[in-house]
Amino acid sequence: MTFLSNLINGISLGSVYAIIALGYTMVYGIAKMLNFAHGDVIMVGAYISFCATTYLNLPPIVSVVLAMIVCTVLGVLIEGLAYKPLRKATSLAVLITAIGVSYFLQNVALLIWGSNPKTFSSMIHLGSVSLFDNKLIITAESIVTVLACIVIMIALTVFTKKSKMGKAMRAVSEDKDAAELMGINVNVTISVTFAIGSALAAIAGVLLCSAYPVLQPTTGSMPGIKAFTAAVFGGIGSIPGAMLGGILLGIIEIFSKSYISTQLADAIVFAVLIIVLLVKPTGILGKKITEKV
Amino acid sequence: MDKSRMVPVPSNAIMPERDIDKTPILETHHLGIDFGGLTAVDELSLTVGKTEIAGLIGPNGAGKTTVFNLLTNVYQPTRGTIMLDGKSTARKTTAQVNRMGIARTFQNIRLFNNMTVLDNIKVGLHNSINQPLGASITRLFGYRASEKKSREEALQLLSFFGMENMANMQAGSLPYGAQRRLEIARALATHPGIILLDEPAAGMNPSETAELMENIRRIRDEFQIAVMLIEHDMSLVMNICEGICVLDHGKVIAKGSPEEIKANPAVIEAYLGKKKEAN
Amino acid sequence: MNKLKNLNKFTFTNIQSYGIVLLAFIIIFPLQKAGLLGNQISGLLVPTCTYVVMAISLSLTVGFLGELSLGHAGFMSVGAFSGVVCAACLQNSIASDPLRLLIAIIVGGFFAGVAGLVIGIPVIRLRGDYLAIVTLAFGEIIKNIMNCLYVGFDKNGIHFSMTSAEALGLIDAKPILNGPNGAQAITKISTFTSGIILIVVALFIVLNLVNSKTGRAVTAIRDNRIAAESVGIGVTKYKLTAFIISAVIAGMAGALYAMNFSTIKPTKFDFNTSILILVFVVLGGMKNIPGVMIATIVLYAMPELLRGFASYRMLIYAIVLILVMLATNSSGAKQFFEKISSKIKKDENADVQNGGVSNG
Numbered sequence: 001m002t003f004l005s006n007l008i009n010g011i012s013l014g015s016v017y018a019i020i021a022l023g024y025t026m027v028y029g030i031a032k033m034l035n036f037a038h039g040d041v042i043m044v045g046a047y048i049s050f051c052a053t054t055y056l057n058l059p060p061i062v063s064v065v066l067a068m069i070v071c072t073v074l075g076v077l078i079e080g081l082a083y084k085p086l087r088k089a090t091s092l093a094v095l096i097t098a099i100g101v102s103y104f105l106q107n108v109a110l111l112i113w114g115s116n117p118k119t120f121s122s123m124i125h126l127g128s129v130s131l132f133d134n135k136l137i138i139t140a141e142s143i144v145t146v147l148a149c150i151v152i153m154i155a156l157t158v159f160t161k162k163s164k165m166g167k168a169m170r171a172v173s174e175d176k177d178a179a180e181l182m183g184i185n186v187n188v189t190i191s192v193t194f195a196i197g198s199a200l201a202a203i204a205g206v207l208l209c210s211a212y213p214v215l216q217p218t219t220g221s222m223p224g225i226k227a228f229t230a231a232v233f234g235g236i237g238s239i240p241g242a243m244l245g246g247i248l249l250g251i252i253e254i255f256s257k258s259y260i261s262t263q264l265a266d267a268i269v270f271a272v273l274i275i276v277l278l279v280k281p282t283g284i285l286g287k288k289i290t291e292k293v
Numbered sequence: 294m295d296k297s298r299m300v301p302v303p304s305n306a307i308m309p310e311r312d313i314d315k316t317p318i319l320e321t322h323h324l325g326i327d328f329g330g331l332t333a334v335d336e337l338s339l340t341v342g343k344t345e346i347a348g349l350i351g352p353n354g355a356g357k358t359t360v361f362n363l364l365t366n367v368y369q370p371t372r373g374t375i376m377l378d379g380k381s382t383a384r385k386t387t388a389q390v391n392r393m394g395i396a397r398t399f400q401n402i403r404l405f406n407n408m409t410v411l412d413n414i415k416v417g418l419h420n421s422i423n424q425p426l427g428a429s430i431t432r433l434f435g436y437r438a439s440e441k442k443s444r445e446e447a448l449q450l451l452s453f454f455g456m457e458n459m460a461n462m463q464a465g466s467l468p469y470g471a472q473r474r475l476e477i478a479r480a481l482a483t484h485p486g487i488i489l490l491d492e493p494a495a496g497m498n499p500s501e502t503a504e505l506m507e508n509i510r511r512i513r514d515e516f517q518i519a520v521m522l523i524e525h526d527m528s529l530v531m532n533i534c535e536g537i538c539v540l541d542h543g544k545v546i547a548k549g550s551p552e553e554i555k556a557n558p559a560v561i562e563a564y565l566g567k568k569k570e571a572n
Numbered sequence: 573m574n575k576l577k578n579l580n581k582f583t584f585t586n587i588q589s590y591g592i593v594l595l596a597f598i599i600i601f602p603l604q605k606a607g608l609l610g611n612q613i614s615g616l617l618v619p620t621c622t623y624v625v626m627a628i629s630l631s632l633t634v635g636f637l638g639e640l641s642l643g644h645a646g647f648m649s650v651g652a653f654s655g656v657v658c659a660a661c662l663q664n665s666i667a668s669d670p671l672r673l674l675i676a677i678i679v680g681g682f683f684a685g686v687a688g689l690v691i692g693i694p695v696i697r698l699r700g701d702y703l704a705i706v707t708l709a710f711g712e713i714i715k716n717i718m719n720c721l722y723v724g725f726d727k728n729g730i731h732f733s734m735t736s737a738e739a740l741g742l743i744d745a746k747p748i749l750n751g752p753n754g755a756q757a758i759t760k761i762s763t764f765t766s767g768i769i770l771i772v773v774a775l776f777i778v779l780n781l782v783n784s785k786t787g788r789a790v791t792a793i794r795d796n797r798i799a800a801e802s803v804g805i806g807v808t809k810y811k812l813t814a815f816i817i818s819a820v821i822a823g824m825a826g827a828l829y830a831m832n833f834s835t836i837k838p839t840k841f842d843f844n845t846s847i848l849i850l851v852f853v854v855l856g857g858m859k860n861i862p863g864v865m866i867a868t869i870v871l872y873a874m875p876e877l878l879r880g881f882a883s884y885r886m887l888i889y890a891i892v893l894i895l896v897m898l899a900t901n902s903s904g905a906k907q908f909f910e911k912i913s914s915k916i917k918k919d920e921n922a923d924v925q926n927g928g929v930s931n932g
Contacts, residue, residue, distance in 0.1 A: 082894055085902030091701075092640060094900040096854045099847055100897060103890035111887065116740065225708070225843065232705045263752075267716035270709035277702055279693050365802060393806035403799035407790045415785075416792040417803045422785050426813065429784035430777050436784070443785075483803050 012142035014250020015149035020227030023197030029237035039224015045202030075198025235286025315342035323375035348534035394486035406465030417482025623765025629821035635858035638794030643711025649827035649841035655680030655827025684823020718838035754837035
């Protein structure tokens with residue numbers, strides 16, 4: 001039973017990673033940049049939702065929508081102000097700028113909300129499910145997280161496969177210049193990508209803090225790094241890869257915590273990542289890169 | 294490889310035909326490679342003599358550059374063997390193959406653009422400079438002597454191509470023709486037994502091409518090495534190559550002397566004929 | 573003439589680099605001896621030296637080798653804790669502080685080099701962003717392992733444990749490394765002079781390396797890997813060499829750093845520290861060693877000196893960072909600067925002409 005409950009916890013945590021990883025992977029696929037500030041957008045989302053329920057007494061679902069709106073605007077603003085001018089700069093310059101944005105968000109949060117951790121009350125007011133004579137309890141948070149993850153996954157896949165904007169995104173990720181020549185507005189496409197990624201980050205922030213209710217300005221950074229790892233794990237640039245990577249990472253983390261060592265759990269997660277990359281250098285579902293000589 | 298051959302033998306005369314050493318330096322047997330389901334090169338068997346100038350021609354997409362990539366182990370062949378001076382190059386890395394004696398240039402020039410011309414050549418001399426890591430870091434243990442030697446040798450090579458006045462320019466800022474020459478000089482710096490030139494005359498005007506032709510002959514004569522080149526400029530190929538191999542769709546359709554190739558109906562149909570129509 | 577110019581470029585970098593160090597030493601050392609430096613600045617001296625060394629070391633990996641490393645603090649950590657353990661073990665046998673420090677720094681460098689080898693072998697097969705993420709992962713792994721590492725030294729010799737301090741079974745001694753609490757009761761033996769010497773050593777290694785056979789091979793690989801392979805350079809060998817040298821220097825810096833504090837925790841050397849050093853290197857101009865040194869000094873000291881602004885200081889730091897990146901890298905800013913510089917040149921020309929006329 002502990003095995004099953006660990007598995008469920010793992011999938012649930014992994015689903016959060018997967019939702020965050022989607023933001024990383026989409027931005028990487030289309031703008032070819034590592035958006036290190038993505039983890040901090042999660043934190044902002046969680047704070048907005050927290051404030052909406054605590055201070056404004058809004059219903060949870062409204063607070064989530066509000067968080068999504070704020071994060072979407074924030075994501076587009078960050079992209080437009082900090083990243084767009086650097087479209088032609090080296091990837092390292094963009095990376096450092098993203099780090100700067102990350103520091104900026106953390107410190108603004110620190111000024112507004114202070115460094116004391118806030119106790120995030122769960123947004124999900126549903127009962128948990130007990131199975132096998134209460135031997136296996138599945139929390140409502142787990143169920144909602146996994147469901148949200150599945151819905152997002154399906155919606156995104158349909159969006160990128162069927163919609164006009166989704167097709168534009170895939171075209172830009174294949175070849176930015178060729179897409180531009182075909183009349184696709186690359187800047188708009190990239191902005192939309194950031195908007196989607198940031199809205200997902202808001203959802204992830206709420207789900208993450210519902211399950212692990214400590215909220216502080218650095219809340220987003222570690223899950224951010226892990227989700228980024230998950231994106232690489234699954235093959236960065238690939239949407240199903242991000243899902244797979246996220247969920248596997250969550251499972252590995254929970255299992256190492258309960259069966260090996262709490263302290264070494266992160267080390268094990270990263271070690272597995274390294275082994276996977278050595279066997280498949282572009283991740284589980286990543287495309288093989290061939291260089292033309 | 295006999296490294297003492299490095300120093301150019303002073304000579305102005307074009308080597309007479311009968312002096313060409315046709316004992317093979319490079320041999321391939323039934324060489325082939327598949328990319329996925331596509332056979333890019335198949336059943337390639339050819340021989341290049343020790344001081345021969347050989348040409349590899351064929352229409353676009355015939356697989357010529359793929360052959361060079363196979364010979365330098367950038368791609369591992371699916372079938373067949375490559376023998377260099379009687380030794381197999383199977384399972385060697387590109388770097389090891391170079392140390393065995395194959396040097397090359399690239400169709401799209403690949404220089405170290407951010408380094409000086411002189412340093413580009415010095416990188417080519419890498420494996421003939423004796424400078425252990427300890428010497429590199431401390432500047433002792435023969436550092437000065439090895440740097441001086443590599444500098445002298447590099448300048449000598451540059452003067453072979455009349456480029457000694459460009460030694461301190463950035464490679465990336467050189468004019469196109471000079472970049473091509475530098476790439477050849479860098480390849481020669483590795484003391485090869487055979488040099489592979491991938492479209493050396495691409496983008497050159499007739500006078501530059503004539504100079505290149507002269508240079509290729511001088512390389513063979515003074516360094517006493519084999520040259521194999523891919524080229525679309527037929528006058529160049531027919532003028533300087535002693536042996537020509539024609540490739541079409543990854544297969545050899547003809548081999549022989551320039552005269553034989555010119556007269557071969559299969560070649561005319563696959564290649565020269567098309568070219569005439571285009572003109 | 574050209575020859576002279578080229579020689580000068582290298583010597584100029586060298587003179588600049590060593591000159592900065594010498595100047596800093598000449599100015600600061602007497603002030604420190606005379607006790608004219610406040611506590612705050614005195615406390616910053618050794619850490620600043622350490623970060624300068626770290627930045628020089630990372631410049632080798634990122635600037636010259638061209639590989640993004642996001643886990644450089646990991647090597648610093650290995651060097652720091654192995655150095656601390658070494659110094660603590662030698663506490664009674666070697667009385668001279670500088671000698672003990674020297675040995676500790678060498679040991680720190682050695683273990684970091686070993687870590688560099690272990691990490692480097694898998695890492696350098698990967699390319700670009702994948703390499704970056706794996707270095708990040710290794711940095712986190714090292715941090716985690718250090719968090720669980722217990723080391724103690726008593727009359728029976730040295731004891732290790734991965735579980736708890738009690739498991740060491742020490743007799744009449746306290747653990748040197750105490751898991752998540754890190755090293756405690758370190759004898760502070762690092763000095764400003766030792767920091768300056770370490771910078772000079774790091775400069776000596778990196779600057780010499782750059783202008784040598786090995787350095788050229790490394791630069792060539794970065795410039796055009798395929799061409800480098802085609803002229804017989806073993807890419808793996810030289811990438812690994814540069815990576816290990818960089819790790820060794822970082823380890824030495826770590827040992828120096830640790831022995832400037834009485835306690836030090838493994839979490840000090842986390843991802844944020846790696847990023848901090850990377851920021852120094854990038855803003856300093858990657859391969860530009862004097863620039864990297866100056867950027868480190870300014871950027872490391874700035875947040876500390878901005879303490880007056882208390883909670884705003886990191887925010888200011890973030891904004892400055894973003895603005896500097898935008899100003900130096902965006903295409904709009906580039907055009908702007910080009911316009912200005914061409915205008916200045918024009919003005920200069922005009923001045924010269926005017927001067928000529930008036931003189932005539």
